[in-house]
Amino acid sequence: MFENSNILVTAWDDDRLVGLSRAMSDLGWVVYVADLLVHEDWQRRGIGAALLEQTHKAAGGEDDITLILVAAPEAMTYYQSLGYDKIAEGWRRSRRKNPLSIGSR
Numbered sequence: 001m002f003e004n005s006n007i008l009v010t011a012w013d014d015d016r017l018v019g020l021s022r023a024m025s026d027l028g029w030v031v032y033v034a035d036l037l038v039h040e041d042w043q044r045r046g047i048g049a050a051l052l053e054q055t056h057k058a059a060g061g062e063d064d065i066t067l068i069l070v071a072a073p074e075a076m077t078y079y080q081s082l083g084y085d086k087i088a089e090g091w092r093r094s095r096r097k098n099p100l101s102i103g104s105r
């Protein structure tokens with residue numbers, strides 16, 4: 001997963017990995033964020049927002065690139081708090097293996 005994602009942004013506290021964003025982008029039009037996570041002891045310090053900002057920047061920046069992601073149910077309001085627009089025009093064909101694992105833990 002990491003090797004095949006062209007954007008990986010990580011957050012560190014000294015030598016400890018405390019958060020990461022994993023995304024794929026054509027670097028011209030769109031970036032799809034596949035994973036965003038912050039260790040629970042480091043949450044609510046702006047790390048998630050900073051990871052998303054860096055991911056967007058690495059893909060080419062907010063002026064040129066649209067960022068798209070599928071939110072985990074427990075994070076639905078998070079993106080709203082960051083000013084993201086909720087979209088209705090998304091579709092999914094779930095993988096057949098363990099389809100219920102998508103969007104849940």
Ligand SMILES: CC(C)(COP(=O)(O)OP(=O)(O)OC[C@H]1O[C@@H](n2cnc3c(N)ncnc32)[C@H](O)[C@@H]1OP(=O)(O)O)[C@@H](O)C(=O)NCCC(=O)NCCS
Binds near residue numbers: 038
């Ligand atoms: C969602 C997540 C990435 C947010 O990262 P974070 O570094 O804690 O968030 P930030 O510090 O950038 O933002 C903090 C603000 O966002 C909001 N916020 C944070 N987590 C939230 C959540 N789960 N739901 C709703 N709002 C949330 C709050 O308004 C918070 O501000 P406050 O502390 O003043 O109340 C982190 O909670 C996480 O890793 N959760 C588990 C994995 C997950 O759900 N990932 C998202 C997959 S789509």
